[in-house]
Amino acid sequence: MTRIVLVTGGTSGIGRAVAARFAADQAEVFITGRHADTVEQTAKELGVHGVVCDATHPGQVAALSAQLGEALDVLVNAAGGLPDSAPADAPPLEALLAQWHSNLAQNLLGAVLTTASVQDKLTPGSSVLSIGSIGAERRGGSYGASKAALAAWNASLSCELGPRGITSNVISAGYIAGTNFFRGQMTDERHHALVQETHNKRPGTLDDITETAYFLASPGARHITGQTIHVNGGAFTTR
Template sequence: MSRTVLVTGGTSGIGRAVAARFAADQAEVFITGRHPDTVEQAAKELGVHGVACDATDPVRVAALADRFPTLDVLVNAAGGLPPSAPGAAVPELAAVLAEWQANLEQNLLSAVLTTTALRARLAAGSSIISIGSIGAERRGGSYGAAKAALAAWNASLSSELGPQGITSNVIAAGYVTGTNFFQGQLADDRHRALVEETHNKRPGTVEDIAETVRFLASLGARHITGQTLHVNGGAFTTR
């Protein structure tokens, strides 16, 4: 039986690769994004369903949830670095507050709202996978703090949903090419430094993350829950 999969932030980067991977498995895939034209174009190219939805807007998230009588896989891929606000006329503390609020909304609350709205649609055997970041472990600033909070929330969520047979995990991605994360501002020397940090001496790809998502949603991962899996080529190691 075909599974129903929802990927937030599915118009580009990691989210798009995840949607493509599940579509290749003949799943019924839905992607979301903030901009209707971008969502429509990506959905057409991928052969999936597209829904324009700002994952930080409770009203729109509730309307999104109403589309699904049941859901098998939820992938919270919406996130990233918010655009930098012009700071010339903004008081310092107000600018700090705006930066932290934007990162928390985009990288934590988007997942919390979407998951909360859809959790009643998830049956036994379902999976929730949220995209975190190596930035939660080091040099992450407000972005990293939001991703660290995402992992902490996931542990609590897993304990709540585990008795229902629902798994919930975070993939903490390292440096990944093929995304808009650096917004075209990554210098060559910074790219080389990030690659040098890895053990396998290559950057990650969006396909690396998509394959890990697919595994976490598979029968082989039914006893993996409440975890943060680091996919970074060894740039950050755990034990």
């Protein structure tokens, strides 16, 4: 039976790669993005459905949910990233507040709103996946704090959805090459330093994340829920 998959932030980076992985498995995939042109282009390239939606806007999220069918098998909250900087002439405290509000909105509240809007469509055997970050564990600032909050929210979500046979997990990504996360600011020195932090001495790849997502949404992962799965080559380890 064809699975229905929703990937927010599916026009670039990890979100796009995850959408492509599920589409390759013949799933019916819906992707979202904030800009109509990139949504349309990406949907055409991947052979999926595209919906313009800013996950931080309740009205747009409600409209997105209305466009889906009655059932949803996999939700991937991949929308997020580093927000735009506050205006240079903003007072320091106002700029700081804006930065924190933007990070929390993009990296936490968008996932919360989207999940709430489609929660009733999830059926036994469904999976909710949210993309976290190694920044939640160290040197992450407001971005890391928002990703740490994402993991904390996931634990409560898993407790809520678990009795219905629905799993919920966070994939905490380390340094992943081949994305525009650093917005062109990645230097050779920074790349080398991040690779040296890993145990296997290589950067992460989009495939590392997509295959983890695919597994967590598979029958083999039905007893894995409420977890933060660290995919970082050992740059951050747990006991």
